[in-house]
Amino acid sequence: MKRYPQLRMLATIALLLLLPFAVGTMGNAWVRILDFALLYIMLALGLNIVVGFAGLLDLGYIAFYGVGAYTYALLASPQFGVHWPVWLILPLCAAIAGLFGALLGAPTLRLRGDYLAIVTLGFGEIIRIFLNNLNSPVNITNGPQGIASIDPIAVAGVSLSRTLNVFGFEVHGLYLYYYLFAFVALLIVVVSARLQDSRIGRAWVAIREDEVAAKACGINTRNVKLLAFAMGASFGGVAGGLFAGFQGFVSPESFSLLESIMVLCMVVIGGMGHIGGVIFGGLLLAVMPEIFRYSAVPAQQALFGKVVIDPESLRMLLFGLALIVVMLYRPAGLWPEPRHRRELAGKKS
Amino acid sequence: METFIQQLFNGLTVGSIYALVALGYTMVYGILGLINFAHGDVVMIGAMVALSVTRPLVGVLPGPLVLLIGLVVAAVTCMLLGFTIERVAYRPLRKAPRLAPLITAIGISIVLQQLAMIIWGRGYHPVPTLLPGGMHDLLGAQINDLQLLIIATAAVTMVALMLLVNRTRLGRAMRATAENPEIAALMGVNINRVISATFVIGSALAALAGVMVSSHYGIAHYSMGFMLGLKAFTAAVLGGIGNLGGAMLGGILLGVIEALGAGYIGDLTGGVFGSNYQDVFAFIVLIVVLVFRPSGLMGERVSERA
Numbered sequence: 001m002k003r004y005p006q007l008r009m010l011a012t013i014a015l016l017l018l019l020p021f022a023v024g025t026m027g028n029a030w031v032r033i034l035d036f037a038l039l040y041i042m043l044a045l046g047l048n049i050v051v052g053f054a055g056l057l058d059l060g061y062i063a064f065y066g067v068g069a070y071t072y073a074l075l076a077s078p079q080f081g082v083h084w085p086v087w088l089i090l091p092l093c094a095a096i097a098g099l100f101g102a103l104l105g106a107p108t109l110r111l112r113g114d115y116l117a118i119v120t121l122g123f124g125e126i127i128r129i130f131l132n133n134l135n136s137p138v139n140i141t142n143g144p145q146g147i148a149s150i151d152p153i154a155v156a157g158v159s160l161s162r163t164l165n166v167f168g169f170e171v172h173g174l175y176l177y178y179y180l181f182a183f184v185a186l187l188i189v190v191v192s193a194r195l196q197d198s199r200i201g202r203a204w205v206a207i208r209e210d211e212v213a214a215k216a217c218g219i220n221t222r223n224v225k226l227l228a229f230a231m232g233a234s235f236g237g238v239a240g241g242l243f244a245g246f247q248g249f250v251s252p253e254s255f256s257l258l259e260s261i262m263v264l265c266m267v268v269i270g271g272m273g274h275i276g277g278v279i280f281g282g283l284l285l286a287v288m289p290e291i292f293r294y295s296a297v298p299a300q301q302a303l304f305g306k307v308v309i310d311p312e313s314l315r316m317l318l319f320g321l322a323l324i325v326v327m328l329y330r331p332a333g334l335w336p337e338p339r340h341r342r343e344l345a346g347k348k349s
Numbered sequence: 350m351e352t353f354i355q356q357l358f359n360g361l362t363v364g365s366i367y368a369l370v371a372l373g374y375t376m377v378y379g380i381l382g383l384i385n386f387a388h389g390d391v392v393m394i395g396a397m398v399a400l401s402v403t404r405p406l407v408g409v410l411p412g413p414l415v416l417l418i419g420l421v422v423a424a425v426t427c428m429l430l431g432f433t434i435e436r437v438a439y440r441p442l443r444k445a446p447r448l449a450p451l452i453t454a455i456g457i458s459i460v461l462q463q464l465a466m467i468i469w470g471r472g473y474h475p476v477p478t479l480l481p482g483g484m485h486d487l488l489g490a491q492i493n494d495l496q497l498l499i500i501a502t503a504a505v506t507m508v509a510l511m512l513l514v515n516r517t518r519l520g521r522a523m524r525a526t527a528e529n530p531e532i533a534a535l536m537g538v539n540i541n542r543v544i545s546a547t548f549v550i551g552s553a554l555a556a557l558a559g560v561m562v563s564s565h566y567g568i569a570h571y572s573m574g575f576m577l578g579l580k581a582f583t584a585a586v587l588g589g590i591g592n593l594g595g596a597m598l599g600g601i602l603l604g605v606i607e608a609l610g611a612g613y614i615g616d617l618t619g620g621v622f623g624s625n626y627q628d629v630f631a632f633i634v635l636i637v638v639l640v641f642r643p644s645g646l647m648g649e650r651v652s653e654r655a
Contacts, residue, residue: 057448107640114384118586119639121579122632129629133622257579261455268448313463320459324438327453331445 016186020178030290031174035246037286038181039239044266044282045188045275046235051264052273053201054228055208057117059260060104060124064233066131066255067100068093068240070141073250076151079142086153090241097237098230100127105229109222112211124260131252146251153245155180161248177246184242188235192275195231204228205273269326271333280335292318355490356612357605362496362565364604365503369558370581371588371596372510373551379527379591380547381443386454387434389578390461391427391552395559396569397469399423400476412479416560424556431552432545440541458575465571474569499561506557507597510550514593519546527591576628583635589648598647606634 023030043065050058071093075084108119135143152161152173160176195201203224206214215221244250262285270281296311309317326334370392377385399419406415438453483494514520525533526543534540562577563569580603588599610630614622638646 051448107636110643111639112643114378114382114590115586115639115643115645117384118583119636122583122635125579126629126632129626133625257575265452265455268452272446272448309467313466316459317463317467320456320463323456323459324453327445327449327456328438328441331442331449 016182017179020175024172024175028172028174031172031178033287033290035174035177035181037283038178038185039243039246040263040266040286041279041282042181042185042188042239042242043236043263044270044278045185045192046232046239047263048232048267048273048275048278049192049195049204049235050228050232051267052278053196053204053208054225055204056225056228057114057120058229058232059117059121059257059264060127061120061232061236061263062255062257062260063104063124063127064097064100064236065240065243065259066127066250066252067097067233068237069244069250069254070131070147070240071096071237072241072244073147073150074140076245077147078149079147083151086155086241086245090238093237093241094234095237097240098234100237101229101231101233102226104233105226109225121257121260124255124257128252128255128257131255141252144252146249146253148249150244150248150250152248153177153180153242160245181242181246184238188238189275189279196275200224200227208273265323269323269333271336274333274335274337277333277335277337281333284334288322289315289319351489352612353609354488356608358487358490358492358496360605360608361601362499362604363608364601365500366558366562366565366577366600367581367584367604368597368600369503369506369554369561370577371585371600372507372593373555374578374582375585375588375590375593375596376523376547376551378585379593380523380530380544381439381450382447383439383450384454384582385439385551386451386578387438387457387461388551388555389574389576389581390458390465391430391434391555391574392559392562392577393465393569393571393574394430394461395423395427395552395556396476396563396573397465397474397559397571398426399556399560400474400563400569401469403477403479407477407479412481416479416564420557420560423560424553427552427556427559428549431548431555435545435548440544462571462575469571471571476563476567476569478567479564495564499565502557502561506554510554511593513550519543523547580631583631586645587635587638589645592645592647595645595647599645602646603631603634607631 020031020034023034043061046064047058047061050056050061072089074080075082075089075092076086077083104120104123108116111119131141132144134141135145141147152159154160155176158164158176159173160180161173163173164171164176203214203219206217206219207221207224211221243254266281266285267278268281269285270279271277292315293311296309296314297307300307300309300311300314330336370388373388373391374385377383377388399422402422403415403419406418409415410418434457438457439450442450442453480494480498484491485493485497512520514523522533522538522543523546525536525538526540530540533543558577559574562573581600584599584603585596586599587603588595588597590596607627607630611627614626614630642648
């Protein structure tokens with residue numbers, strides 16, 4: 001398989017095309033979960049640039065998702081009465097989120113490690129609190145109620161929220177969103193992979209490994225770090241825009257610290273800096289809680305004859321335990337970057 | 350002026366609690382270089398355990414005694430919990446990549462919150478008032494016994510901790526381990542024991558803070574540890590993480606700034622921003638401080654290390 005890259009690509013594309021139909025046999029709810037998994041994968045790939053490539057621990061990443069989502073929501077909803085087309089808004093989401101990324105990066109460049117982590121965390125909270133409270137004196141974000149009835153995404157005049165009739169086949173909107181998201185996610189994967197092998201990508205890795213040495217080698221560490229922040233943020237912004245169109249509703253509580261932590265877990269559990277690992281991590285952590293959700297009640301009924309523990313609690317409890325167990329047995333992630341793995345195996349400190 | 354003094358005292362009260370929690374973060378960070386994300390939830394467990402113990406005793410025994418019993422039980426529970434957390438989630442990962450223990454810490458935090466939710470439910474629990482609620486008129490501000498007690502207890506605890514770290518054998522071992530674990534081990538320090546002791550002490554402080562914060566606000570909730578932990582960690586970074594004095598200063602400063610900020614923001618901005626921006630204050634102060642002093646107020650400049 002390795003010797004036939006075209007074949008591999010074809011197989012991947014075929015798998016991506018058929019996946020929702022395979023999943024859809026279990027009900028449309030699972031296609032919806034798949035759509036969300038793709039959004040999470042986009043986020044994880046974006047955060048991977050910041051954390052995995054450049055080694056900058058960012059605990060407020062979800063803020064950029066929020067910025068993207070609110071950009072879309074404000075420009076395509078009755079809130080201000082504007083209804084811009086999606087192809088105009090999405091690049092704008094990326095640009096505005098990227099701007100916020102640079103804005104966060106600029107004052108924090110001198111900070112290292114955990115100081116940076118706490119500042120990014122603070123930044124994420126600031127954005128959320130502003131989204132929550134900017135309904136007075138001028139109503140911009142509609143406060144905690146959020147913005148509703150956002151225009152669905154329309155591609156070539158076809159709204160993705162409705163069931164499409166293709167030659168007598170009924171294709172549900174969830175499938176259409178799936179294809180759009182898969183396309184964008186694939187685009188992000190390609191951009192990430194190309195970036196990784198580029199001059200910039202190597203500069204990021206150099207900074208991650210040793211900032212002083214990188215600087216001595218002539219890398220402009222300030223600009224390159226800013227670029228990492230802005231790039232990662234713009235991916236998050238696009239994902240946010242898609243989320244707003246898909247969901248039709250945004251509110252500040254979708255952008256809490258827990259979500260930032262979730263995305264970070266995807267990156268670390270999958271394998272930091274490794275695109276394949278990050279995709280796997282994103283898929284795993286997006287789908288796993290849902291499996292727990294659907295199996296919690298029947299499993300308890302089978303074991304005890306009644307529901308002993310609230311399924312929502314049980315789901316999160318198992319999730320927390322899974323995080324601990326995975327890290328204890330695979331501290332570098334489930335599918336780490338080969339180069340990273342070599343370093344870890346070679347250095348016994 | 351009265352608002353000023355009133356808010357100053359409120360800030361001092363909350364700030365003392367932040368400082369106690371921040372000490373737990375900073376001690377662990379100083380020795381392991383690890384953000385113990387679960388620390389805020391240990392505070393919550395402390396508050397919840399104390400509440401469960403005291404509730405049936407209210408009216409049976411005198412209030413202060415009940416409070417003391419609750420505090421002791423909570424402290425013992427939290428110490429055991431802290432000890433276990435370190436053993437299970439952090440010790441096996443001491444040589445792992447830096448982010449691995451951070452993720453287990455997050456895992457522990459989630460587990461503790463969900464366990465608390467399963468045991469105590471989702472609701473907000475009212476905390477019984479166990480102390481006579483005498484109000485004192487101090488420089489035109491109203492301050493009650495509980496606030497005075499919180500400030501005094503926090504001060505005494507912090508002095509005791511300083512003595513422990515600077516004057517005792519264990520304290521010297523802790524400082525040596527923080528400086529360089531390998532060399533400390535060569536000098537005959539049992540590092541594992543020192544680290545366990547650090548977690549146990551930090552958790553006892555967390556239990557104390559948990560009882561204080563739930564009595565101060567009169568409410569306990571399974572997710573109360575989260576924001577508190579966040580603020581306390583902010584305070585620890587503000588003061589310079591790894592530095593005990595810094596954590597105390599940072600905590601008190603943060604409490605006072607928040608209280609004054611919440612009290613005055615409406616007047617300052619002509620009513621555009623209200624006190625719902627209180628939480629923003631903490632973080633903006635943090636960012637501004639770190640921009641000008643990247644290693645915190647009292648942190649020493651650390652050299653770059655790979």
